[in-house]
Amino acid sequence: MNRQKLQRVLVTSASSVLAIIVALVICAVILLITGKDPVKAYSTLFGAAGETKVLQGMLNRATPLMISAAAVAIGFKMNLFNIGVEGQMRVALLSTAVIGGAVNLPAPLHIAFCFVVAMATGALWSGIAGWLKVKRNVNEVISTIMLNFIALSVVAWSFDTFFRLDKEGESTSLLVKTKDLPRSAWFPDLVDRRLNGMLIVAIVILILFWVLVWKTKFGFQLRASGANSGAARATGVNPKRMIFISMLISGALAGLVGMRALMGDVHAYQNNLAEQQGFNGIAVALLGRNHPVGIFFSALLFGFLGEASGRLQLEDIPKEIVTIMTGIIVLAVVIINEAVKRWDDRRIQRRAAAMVEAAS
Amino acid sequence: MRKNARLLTASLAALGLFAAACGGDDGGSTSSEAPASSDAPASSDAPAADGFIAGIAFDTGGRGDGTFNDSAALGGECAAEATGAEIKELEANVDEDRKANLELLVEGGAKVIVGVGFMFTDPMGEVAAANPDVSFGIVDSVVEADNVSSLVFAEEQGSFLVGAAAALKSESGTIGFIGGQEIDLIKKFEAGYTAGAKYINPDIVVEVAYLGPAGDNSAWGNVDGAKEIAAGWYAAGADIIYTAAGGSGAGTIQAAIEADAWAIGVDSDQYLTSGDPEAQKHILTSMLKRVDVAVCETIKAVAGGDTSGGFKVFDLSNDGVGYATSGGYVDDIAAQLDEIKAAIIAGEIEVPTAP
Numbered sequence: 001m002n003r004q005k006l007q008r009v010l011v012t013s014a015s016s017v018l019a020i021i022v023a024l025v026i027c028a029v030i031l032l033i034t035g036k037d038p039v040k041a042y043s044t045l046f047g048a049a050g051e052t053k054v055l056q057g058m059l060n061r062a063t064p065l066m067i068s069a070a071a072v073a074i075g076f077k078m079n080l081f082n083i084g085v086e087g088q089m090r091v092a093l094l095s096t097a098v099i100g101g102a103v104n105l106p107a108p109l110h111i112a113f114c115f116v117v118a119m120a121t122g123a124l125w126s127g128i129a130g131w132l133k134v135k136r137n138v139n140e141v142i143s144t145i146m147l148n149f150i151a152l153s154v155v156a157w158s159f160d161t162f163f164r165l166d167k168e169g170e171s172t173s174l175l176v177k178t179k180d181l182p183r184s185a186w187f188p189d190l191v192d193r194r195l196n197g198m199l200i201v202a203i204v205i206l207i208l209f210w211v212l213v214w215k216t217k218f219g220f221q222l223r224a225s226g227a228n229s230g231a232a233r234a235t236g237v238n239p240k241r242m243i244f245i246s247m248l249i250s251g252a253l254a255g256l257v258g259m260r261a262l263m264g265d266v267h268a269y270q271n272n273l274a275e276q277q278g279f280n281g282i283a284v285a286l287l288g289r290n291h292p293v294g295i296f297f298s299a300l301l302f303g304f305l306g307e308a309s310g311r312l313q314l315e316d317i318p319k320e321i322v323t324i325m326t327g328i329i330v331l332a333v334v335i336i337n338e339a340v341k342r343w344d345d346r347r348i349q350r351r352a353a354a355m356v357e358a359a360s
Numbered sequence: 361m362r363k364n365a366r367l368l369t370a371s372l373a374a375l376g377l378f379a380a381a382c383g384g385d386d387g388g389s390t391s392s393e394a395p396a397s398s399d400a401p402a403s404s405d406a407p408a409a410d411g412f413i414a415g416i417a418f419d420t421g422g423r424g425d426g427t428f429n430d431s432a433a434l435g436g437e438c439a440a441e442a443t444g445a446e447i448k449e450l451e452a453n454v455d456e457d458r459k460a461n462l463e464l465l466v467e468g469g470a471k472v473i474v475g476v477g478f479m480f481t482d483p484m485g486e487v488a489a490a491n492p493d494v495s496f497g498i499v500d501s502v503v504e505a506d507n508v509s510s511l512v513f514a515e516e517q518g519s520f521l522v523g524a525a526a527a528l529k530s531e532s533g534t535i536g537f538i539g540g541q542e543i544d545l546i547k548k549f550e551a552g553y554t555a556g557a558k559y560i561n562p563d564i565v566v567e568v569a570y571l572g573p574a575g576d577n578s579a580w581g582n583v584d585g586a587k588e589i590a591a592g593w594y595a596a597g598a599d600i601i602y603t604a605a606g607g608s609g610a611g612t613i614q615a616a617i618e619a620d621a622w623a624i625g626v627d628s629d630q631y632l633t634s635g636d637p638e639a640q641k642h643i644l645t646s647m648l649k650r651v652d653v654a655v656c657e658t659i660k661a662v663a664g665g666d667t668s669g670g671f672k673v674f675d676l677s678n679d680g681v682g683y684a685t686s687g688g689y690v691d692d693i694a695a696q697l698d699e700i701k702a703a704i705i706a707g708e709i710e711v712p713t714a715p
Contacts, residue, residue, distance in 0.1 A: 061456050090575075156542070156573035174478040174500055174545045193486065261455065271543065271575040272479065276454055310450050310457060310464045319422075319451050 008344075012289065015340040019333040020301075026332070027325045036317050044315050048308045056194040062303035063260045064274065066202040066295055068281025070209045071253035073290035075140075077213055078226045078246045084129055084144030085254040086278025087151030088122040092255035093262055094155045095121040097178045097269035098163050100185050110184040114263060115256065122255020123248045125151060130247030134240045140247070159269065177268040187263040196264035205253065206292040212249075222246060254278060283330050289337065302326065412445045414659045415465030417458070419477035421580045422451040425607035426634065427627035428651060432476040432499065434628075435655025442656070443663040459483035466491050472662035474499065474511075474655050478545065484508065495667045497658035499651055500545060502671065509661075509669045511654040515545075516552030516711045517704055518647040518681030519602070522624050523556025524700050525645055525683060526600040527564050528693045529622065534565040534598040538586050538612060540579040540605030542570040544714070549604040549626070549647070551715045559700070559709070567593050568715075571605055579605060586611030594619035600644060602626070610634075616642040622689075627651065631686035646684040650674060677705045 028038035048054045068085050075082040100114040129147055132138035164176045188197045213219040224232040225242045233239055258274035266273060284302055288294030309322040416436045423429050436447040448468055450461040458480055465473045466487065471494060475484050478501035488496045488505045495507050502510040526535045537553050539546040554566045569589050572579030579585075586608040590601050594615060601616065602624035603609040609626060616623035617638055625631065625646030634640065654674055661667075674680020683690070683697065690697065703709045 057456070057460060152576055153573045156575050160542075160574060174543070175481045176544065266482065271541075272455070272577070274455060275575065275577070306454060306456065307460065309453055310461045313450050314448060314464065314468060319453055323453070 011340060011344055012294075012337075015336050016287075016289075016294070016333060018340075019336040020329060022336065023325065023329040023332040026328050027321075030324065030328075031317070031321065034321070036321070040315055041312060041317050041321075044311050044317075045308050048311050049304070053194065054304070054307050056191055057307040058300060058303040059199055060195050060260070060303070061306045062299040063196065063199045063202045064257045064277040065280055065284045065299040065302055067205055067253055068257040068278050069284035069288060069295040069299060070205055070281075070292070071250045071257065072281050072285040073288070073295060074209065074213070074222075074246055074253070075250045076226075076285060076290045077222050078242060079229075080133075080243060080246055080250070081141050082126060082129070082144055082247065082250045082254075083141055083282065084126060084147050084151075084278075085250070085257065085281050086276070087144070087148035088125045088251045088254035089257040089274060089278045090151045090155050091125045092118040092121040093258040093273055094159055094163065094178075094269050096255075096259070097181065097262060100263075101179050101181045101268075104182055105184060107184040110182065111187060111263065114181075114185050115259070118255035118259055119252035120255070122253070123251040126247045126251025126254060127244075130244045130251075133247070134244050156271065159271070163269070165268075175270060177266070177270040179268065181263065181267045185263060186267055187259065189264065196260050198260035198264050201256070201259075203296070205256070206296055210292040218245075257281065283326070287330050287333050301329070410444075411469075412443065412663055413448060413468065413470045414439060414445045414663070415448045415450070415462075415468065415470035415473040416655065417461045417465060417473060417475045417480065418449065418451040419458070419475075419479050420452050420454070420577055421477075421606055423449075425580065426630060427606050427609060427625070428649070429476060429606070430633060431628045431649065431651040432474070432655050435474075435652035436659070438652060438656035439659035439663070442660055445659060445663055447659075459487060462487040462496075466494055471495065472497065472659050474658055476651070476655075477501075495658075495662040495669065497655070499654060505669070507667065507669050509658050510671045511651075511658065512671070512673050513649050513651075513654075514673065514675035514681055514711075515604075515647070515649055516548045516555075516713050517676045518649060518683060519549045519552030519604075520556035520559070520704065520709070520711045521676075521683045521697055521701060522602055522645055522647045523553035523558075523566075524560050525556075525690050525693060525697060526553070526602060526622075526624060527557040527560035528696065529644060529690070530561075530564065530600050532597045532599045533561070533563065534567065534593075534596075536567040536569070536590070536593045536598045536601035538589055538601060538603040538605055538608070539568070539570040540608060541572050541574050541576055543574045546570070546604050547715055548713050549602075551712045553602050554715060555712050556700075567598060571608055579608065581607045583608055583611040583614070587615045590615035590623070591619065594621045600624060602647070604647075613639050613642060625684070629684040629686055631684060640687055643687060643689075645690050646686075648682045648684055650680050650682075653680065675705075676701050 031038040031041055071085050072082055096114050096118045099117045105113055125147060129140050129143040132143045133140045163178045165179050189195060190197050213222060221237045221242060225237055225239055229239055257277050261274040284295060284298045287298035305322060305326055309319055312322055313319050416432060418429055421429055423433050439445055440447050448465055448470060450465060452458050452461055462473060462483055474497040476499050480498055481501040481503060484496055484498050485503050488503060488508050492507055497509040497511055499511045535557060537550050539550055550568060557564045557566055571582045571585045586603055586605060590612040593601060600622040601612050603612040604626045613623045622644040623642055624644050627649045629648060630646045631640050631643045704711060
């Protein structure tokens with residue numbers, strides 16, 4: 001790693017840490033204003049970090065966030081804003097529960113089959129937005145938001161009409177589900193009922209994401225199109241093809257977001273399963289600056305805050321405060337990153353100017 | 361620079377979305393300042409051991425809806441007053457919170473924990489099995505375990521009565537029903553209401569709308585959505601609208617005030633929970649679902665040493681459901697309603713549970 005690159009990494013990490021500190025200070029002020037004790041709140045928060053169960057919970061919650069952030073980030077790299085991860089995830093959840101539940105295969109094959117179904121369904125759903133963008137130049141922000149609504153309704157309706165399982169004589173149960181997935185499709189736990197093995201899949205996805213974006217020709221073209229679409233086109237990159245393919249990849253990843261909940265926990269589809277995980281991935285991707293390492297750590301942070309929320313509530317701190325804290329952290333990171341970036345740009349410009357002056 | 365500006369715009373848009381996604385249940389924020397039940401007076405009629413702790417785990421909708429969850433919270437206050445128990449409350453934000461919160465309450469030393477809402481079914485089954493010395497209660501669902509009380513309500517019976525009341529009071533012959541999420545639970549309300557109205561007047565027109573599909577949590581806090589639908593129906597001639605949609609029901613009440621028509625509340629006695637004199641003039645009655653009684657009795661039973669658990673149905677026969685008389689607007693038809701109530705209890709009227 002050369003010196004410049006190292007410097008960049010240091011600046012990036014430092015600005016993220018600074019952002020978190022600023023956010024904690026702002027939150028302390030908010031806590032004071034609302035009449036709560038920030039010292040108590042933070043000691044609860046950081047005290048929780050020492051518990052094994054909390055750490056397991058953090059990793060478990062972070063798993064889907066890593067995948068959904070990767071799905072969002074691949075779009076971001078191209079200046080594509082896929083807000084439809086939630087809808088793509090939801091469609092994939094139902095299709096995997098139904099199609100994956102209808103076949104019988106040996107365990108590893110069955111899991112692979114479910115992944116393929118989930119990815120294909122997610123890609124199909126995001127592909128609609130990609131197609132609209134390429135063929136009709138429909139803004140993907142609008143189309144993916146609309147497709148989220150459509151996904152929610154289509155999934156709810158088809159689940160209720162075709163796929164719900166009503167056990168005989170159990171009309172009293174209001175919690176309806178699809179048929180259970182066969183055991184061979186269950187994704188094994190790392191720690192029984194505490195930490196699911198999908199964590200490893202999520203980490204592998206982040207590594208593959210890094211390889212794809214930074215180490216392949218496709219990734220180069222992707223980043224080039226995102227950085228300067230005009231220049232990329234001039235070098236022979238087909239922007240429409242790039243848009244369509246990155247939407248498909250984004251959707252395929254989105255399809256996997258809900259699999260920890262489906263294959264690793266509930267083992268059947270039910271309403272509200274994995275809800276919000278697609279949306280929360282947007283914030284995680286932003287906080288992680290669309291880089292796999294950043295995404296990994298910001299997913300852990302979100303997972304941790306989620307896990308700590310209950311403990312803070314027991315200390316009489318409303319859950320809304322935790323939500324506000326999360327929002328402030330993201331906002332602080334976005335603002336401070338931008339400020340640091342401008343400062344860094346100016347610094348480099350000044351140095352370049354000085355070098356030019358010295359040379360002349 | 362242009363690219364940076366775009367990225368910043370995108371970031372801000374994402375934040376907005378994030379905030380929207382998180383704020384879906386902001387109905388809960390209004391009453392999170394409710395008095396801490398822990399310092400409730402220890403005037404106990406069924407004195408529990410000192411330091412008896414009870415937990416209430418709310419679902420993502422949470423307190424402040426003025427209906428279902430607030431009724432459960434009232435139950436906690438009632439139990440605190442009766443037994444001197446300390447009540448610990450936790451609210452879920454996301455899926456994973458349900459199990460985590462139940463476990464936190466167990467760790468916090470709670471001897472009885474009530475999960476408010478059927479989404480707690482699976483998590484409670486798991487946590488109850490792992491903690492056989494703790495008692496549990498679940499509202500609106502059934503968990504087959506010795507240490508769990510399953511608290512199930514016959515909402516269709518209470519809804520039948522307010523449906524009958526609506527038909528008796530309606531002058532236009534058109535009434536309405538607004539549901540939250542289109543799920544089996546809310547369809548029970550619709551089925552009972554429609555059946556009750558048709559029992560009185562077979563020709564009555566009952567408009568039906570739901571605020572969202574299953575899984576759309578905004579349906580429980582969509583005040584504007586409910587108001588829009590209700591205002592439309594009132595303008596088109598409906599004069600009474602029953603809303604079973606948690607916090608969204610406030611929208612129907614607002615529309616009723618503006619149209620000078622009637623709204624029917626749900627779960628809690630909304631005449632009392634609204635507290636607004638303007639609103640009180642327009643709340644005909646409320647379908648009472650005594651979640652408060654269920655929660656209070658469950659905690660009291662365990663505090664008194666009875667940990668038997670089991671399946672408990674709250675219906676008209678034990679006043680687990682019913683209709684509210686606050687305001688006195690249904691006093692003139694009370695005799696008829698009570699007749700119907702007796703007929704339902706006797707089994708002479710069969711109330712459907714699905715539309």
